[in-house]
Amino acid sequence: MTNIAVDLSETSHVEAGVPDTKSADWVFRASVVWLVIVVVFVVLGELNPLVGDPNEKNADLINASPGWPNIFGNDSFGQSIFDRVVVGGRISIFVAIAVTLIGIVVGGTMGLIAGYFRGWFDSLMRLIINTTLSIPALLLVIFIVTVRGRGLANVVLAVSLLAIPALARIVRASTLQVADRDFVKAAEVLGVRRGKIVLQEVLPNVMPTMVSFAFLTTGIVLVVEASLSFLGLSVEPPAITWGSIIAGGRDKFNDAPHVVFAPAIVLFLTVLSLNFVGDRLLKRYDIREASL
Amino acid sequence: MTETDIMLRVRDLVVDFTTPAGNLRAVDGVSLELPEGETFAIVGESGSGKSVFARTLIDLLAGNGRRGGSIEIGGRDIDLLSKAERKHFFGVEVAMVFQDPMTSLNPVKRIDAQLTEGMRYHLNMSKADAKERAIWLLKQVHIPSPERRMRQYPHELSGGMRQRVVIAMALACEPRLLIADEPTTALDVTVQKSILDLLDELRAETKMSMILITHDLGVARGRADRVGVMYAGRLMEVGRTEGLFADMRHPYTQALLESIPNPANPSHTRLQPIPGRPPNLLDPPQGCAFAARCRHARVDCLNAKPSLDGTTDGDGHRWACFHPVGTPDGEAALAANLEDGENAAGLSMTEVVGELV
């Protein structure tokens, strides 16, 4: 038998991305569960009885290893890493969601309009997108934060400036595809108002792509914000983010590696889950777009 | 006939594909024998399994496919080939011409590279010799200014020329069996004739045997020594061309012929398509695959699959039908169905027979 993937059967597809169907289902469910857990913990924050004061310093517990009841151990000030991760997650996740939302709303709208109406707006859009994406992401964000100073608003602004064109480009591509379909042309011929067509015919079909990429973008933003915090350029202390916890743990790595590893693992699992979910959703809707 | 006179012998070939939706049987027990120097045309609609059959002959089975039965080319069973023999078998003893000349050629490689590839690998020819032979091959397939064409890329040639190149490629190592999978489907009608003529000419010169896969009955009739009609992975009727067309036995063959528009008919004559759809190969029917759409279908047709080896009338004309066309049994079945107003599968006879009722 030959081994080349010459595909003759109509029903089988070999696609890049998340693996085999059966095992992927389980991973998908696990990802969703994890995401829910994270969101719940983060939203509840200190209201949760399991979570204490992240800034509470406990001299007895300096550099304590993970165990019970300190699931993640303590850092060099005796603060509970678990508490810090939960509370720190607030900012990290908030930034991620906020930026994604802004990206979807602003970028998505821009993409829709550009993709459907074309014309000068489209050309302008493409120029803006190409321009903004010509600067490596982190560099742009760093630059903006340098110039405008640190702080939550500036971080969100900076990363949004990145997310908007990226999402706009994706939505535009998807809109172009949808606008070409017959049912849209039929609506145009029938004389339906263009605005209505966009909202009722085009948008619902572009939605799946948008949603999938929303998840993927959230993951990316999370990483960008964490990198920024790690470099010390995100929000200022005493605000905590996952990146800042990791950065803080660098010096005492030898004594207390868990200070770095605990938030790193949480971050990693969250990003992984977001990627999984986004990728899976993409496959579901049969859109053959490689991520970015 | 001696063993070596039979170029291709297929016995009970079965091809299954494992898909997420279940097992798909694309070829369901096909047997045939092709003597040396002859052309065997396999005719069928899309989804009949003819392409899968063709590709299986040249051992191009997808990863999720499995094959049962035996294939002997030039007297050698392809399953019993040693590894060394296998390296220089496909492409040398048997070659294939694919359907779409647009995609059969690697777009980023020049013509000379693609032509000489096989020769240098199988026949161990030097680069210069291979190039010379390539130019000769291009001349054989009637491509003008072959030296110039050699250095060109596929997109610089027209569709017809590309198909000629593909044919030249297939013939490079002088195969004794050529499998042509719908070689003219993707081409203009005018070009079709020239390609088919070319194939005839080449065959006459080299005494090559050919399996011609097509959905066009006209092509089959005009170019083949033998014809096999395939439906849902099985051969429904097989025989020498003249005999088969003069004296059709299988209702499917008849329906196929009748569905072709006939210029001799007066204008506005209604076309006669075959009603219904091909069966779902993931869940094939228990009886004859054509029963649901057949005007001769009786109850026995729904319960058992008729075998091809059943009836014959000499000269190798065989058909797989319980109530064949042109026999008293068949006529009786047709009459009974007309009276009932529907065939055994519930297909309304007015739909089937159309204006002839």
Added chain:
Amino acid sequence: MILTILLLALVLLGVWVVRLAGWKFAAQRFGGALIVLVLVTFGTSMLLRQVPGEPCEIALGTAATEEAVALCVEEQGLDDGAVVQYVNWSKDILSGDLGYAFYKNQEPLIDTIQQRMPRTAWLFLYSQLLALMIAVPLGIWSAYQAGKRSRNIPSWLIYPIVGTLFVFGQFVAGWRVTALIGVAFVIPVLIFNFVRAGPSGDTTVNFVAFVLLSIPVFVIGESLRYAFAVQRDWYQLTGYAPWSDGAAAHLKSIWLPALVLGLAATPVYLRLLRADFLQNLQQDYVAVAKAKGMSNTHILVRHVLRPSTVTLMTVLGLNIAQLVNGAVVVEFIFDFDGMGGYLIEAVYRQEFFAVQTIVALVAALFILTNLVIDLLYTVVDPRVTATAGS
């Protein structure tokens, strides 16, 4: 030096493209790039004016006397309109005056760049080579395996995988983590393998790539720094040693950051390449080659790899952006005296002008590189020229 090479390549390619596809096509491409270039650099100089407060004051810090500030403002053109400022800035840049690296001591930026750029360049080179060396063969193998529906990893592959995981776990985080890896991943895989319901080789590779993709660069960096520079002495954070100090010293000083950057880039390459290889494998001409009886190796190399060189180039080009991001982080982690490290330092010191110049230059480099790749496309893929001008 890199700049000269790029410009040379640009000119050569430009000429070639013009010959292949005509003036109009070349003009479109060059023109487009130029517009974006101007816009981007203008944008960066515009952003300078966004600084709350007086950038000159802040940059000068304690040396901010009135005269010094006034001088600075005049030099940097902050007094003039935005466009004038930009034009003057461009003129300065093009004539080689890049301003100062550290405003206070008036060290020229161009010296810093010349000193540090090669280091970062080496980092790029080694890391991408590493990534490609892993991603290309793995990608081909993976695409090749994808057609097979075999449902278990060949057992001989299990042992090296398991072994690597354990070694890695031990290195990085001690026995507890290793045990965790064993329980969470390895044992289920082994069970699946015996029950004959496990994933195929391709799936495994794909999955691992996916996971690796989700680990942020700085996490990889920190973990490996801990494993090799803190826990053990395999890498010294003593700074960079150039080739002139001897090959061994040079490589010793750079191997870990290069490894980190390479590991971060590998899954990106792997995914894209694998997708491309897969697509190629499904083309008709591959079936044709197979029907001609060509060997699998031959097909994989000549018919699948070759058409993919185009994608390879695009991937390399696109990845430069990621590279830059990664380089900044990695250099920060390892205290590596490259451009990335300098950038962070400049940011901390609020050297606005230097930061702006660097960002603008990097963007310019990026745009130019993309242009080069775009032009290379035209040259390598004959079909593009056929449709040029449309």
